[in-house]
Amino acid sequence: MGIIDGFLEGIIGLVESSGFVSLGWQNYVMVAVSFVLFYLAIAKEYEPLILLPLAFGMLLVNLCPSIMGAPSTEFVLQSEYLKTHDVASQSVQYATTVMNGEVYYNVPTYGGLLYYLYQGVKMGIYPPLIFLGIGAMTDFGPLIANPKSFILGAAAQLGIFFTFFGAIFLGFTQAQAGSIGIIGGADGPTAIFVTSKLAPDLLGPIAVAAYSYMALVPIIQPPIMKALTTKKERAIKMSQLRPVSKLEKIIFPIVVIVLVALLLPDAAPLVGMLMLGNLMKESGVVDRIAKTAQNELMNIVTIFLGVTVGATATGTVFLQLNTLKIILLGLIAFCLGTAAGVLFGKLMCVLTKGKVNPLIGSAGVSAVPMAARVSQKVGQQENPTNYLLMHAMGPNVAGVIGSAVAAGVLLSVIPH
Structure with missing residues (x-):
């Protein structure tokens, strides 16, 4: 039963993280706009060298907004972190924060690919x-x-x-x-x-x-x-x-x-x-x-x-x-x-x-x-x-x- 519950939770998490659930109508309108720019770049050859990558960037960010996400800091409970990580092998020492009497690691998260570009x-x-x-x-x-x-x-x-x-x-x-x-x-x-x-x-x-x-x-x-x-x-x-x-x-x-x-x-x-x-x-x-x-x-x-x-x-x-x-x-x-x-x-x-x-x-x-x-x-x-x-x-x-x-x-x- 535990295996089935875990499988169902995974399926639910997959659906909730998909674009069909997380995206709004504005994103789909911008996807349509990107298709228009694709048409101008490919069919009409209007400034294709810039319009084609621009349209693709527009398409990509509206389907997957996290690709432009900025890096941030995640607060992870120290006791939970130590259960899954070998601290002795960690070359980076995270800063710690105390909240409600518990110690948390300040673990940095990376931004999306296009954020850095x-x-x-x-x-x-x-x-x-x-x-x-x-x-x-x-x-x-x-x-x-x-x-x-x-x-x-x-x-x-x-x-x-x-x-x-x-x-x-x-x-x-x-x-x-x-x-x-x-x-x-x-x-x-x-x-x-x-x-x-x-x-x-x-x-x-x-x-x-x-x-x-x-x-x-x-x-x-x-x-x-x-x-x-x-x-x-x-x-x-x-x-x-x-x-x-x-x-x-x-x-x-x-x-x-x-x-x-x-x-x-x-x-x-x-x-x-x-x-x-x-x-x-x-x-x-x-x-x-x-x-x-x-x-x-x-x-x-x-x-x-x-x-x-x-x-x-x-x-x-x-x-x-x-x-x-x-x-x-x-x-x-x-x-x-x-x-x-x-x-x-x-x-x-x-x-x-x-x-x-x-x-x-x-x-x-x-x-x-x-x-x-x-x-x-x-x-x-x-x-x-x-x-x-x-x-x-x-x-x-x-x-x-x-x-x-x-x-x-x-x-x-x-x-x-």
């Missing part, structure tokens, strides 16, 4: 490492050849600051508003970096919004670009960019990090890693580590970043009214950034007497190189002989620097 996000390690890889893959030649592109890259960041004030108006704190506004930069690592420092409780919704809008650049941007430009403007052909010397490409990252580090130290981790990666690439003397930054390191960090950020999107945190506000404000920020870039492109078109195609301004939102490709595609729809890609890459890589600088501004002015 998440520390790279929490401590601001993964986003700068992503920037290292981006820098090693980026050619700043189009930006160096046409420094005016910096203006377009900066203009596209205006959406960040407009949305920042809009979020405060809607009742968000300054720290939360800064994290929401940075979505407008269309730069996932930067959004995660800022949010992990200012509003870590919003990391899940903001990361999902940031990467979703990055993935939807080809859908969101063209209507805005066409609405703000004329057919004649979209058909403008731009002259070929001048060749850029190797010396210029080597000097550029050094000059940029010196200026940024002196003027805006909070942006130095992101911009510094970006410029280090680029210097490794352009110097030509460290090909081995440059390739590692581009490939192996970038891939490993992307997996850890995507899965752990997705694992912050639990049902109880994600399914709130504020989440809908964040997603809507993020879309507004992204649209405003695109619009500001195009409008400044129109201004440059007027000032240069028709030598600048305003479409390249939309690429200043930082989603490299997708935003530049969208500029190229929309331009070719009006003029099949038009080739705007390299011209758009100038504002595009300027937007990467611009979003990091905007992050530095927010971190320096918002208490955290």
Whole structure:
């Protein structure tokens, strides 16, 4: 009879610990959301390198919440502990606590797997490492050849600051508003970096919004670009960019990090890693580590970043009214950034007497190189002989620097 009772207790314990009993409806809704992200990543190939691990992290944490559980301390009655453990063989001496006249061992318990991997996000390690890889893959030649592109890259960041004030108006704190506004930069690592420092409780919704809008650049941007430009403007052909010397490409990252580090130290981790990666690439003397930054390191960090950020999107945190506000404000920020870039492109078109195609301004939102490709595609729809890609890459890589600088501004002015 004792064997049967023990077996039944085991079955009951198994059922009670299963997800069918312990999970709430919010968890199942988030499982459905993860399936949508899987569809976008696999079927539509929208930013699959980050959306797929992010969706899997979201799926995993909502099916098994303990995988993100933090370590804790368990109080175990000393007399009971000694019955099952050989204290003489224990190399670790646990602290003791006396409660109700009984002595208890303070036995530490381990956290879940993703809790430890998440520390790279929490401590601001993964986003700068992503920037290292981006820098090693980026050619700043189009930006160096046409420094005016910096203006377009900066203009596209205006959406960040407009949305920042809009979020405060809607009742968000300054720290939360800064994290929401940075979505407008269309730069996932930067959004995660800022949010992990200012509003870590919003990391899940903001990361999902940031990467979703990055993935939807080809859908969101063209209507805005066409609405703000004329057919004649979209058909403008731009002259070929001048060749850029190797010396210029080597000097550029050094000059940029010196200026940024002196003027805006909070942006130095992101911009510094970006410029280090680029210097490794352009110097030509460290090909081995440059390739590692581009490939192996970038891939490993992307997996850890995507899965752990997705694992912050639990049902109880994600399914709130504020989440809908964040997603809507993020879309507004992204649209405003695109619009500001195009409008400044129109201004440059007027000032240069028709030598600048305003479409390249939309690429200043930082989603490299997708935003530049969208500029190229929309331009070719009006003029099949038009080739705007390299011209758009100038504002595009300027937007990467611009979003990091905007992050530095927010971190320096918002208490955290």
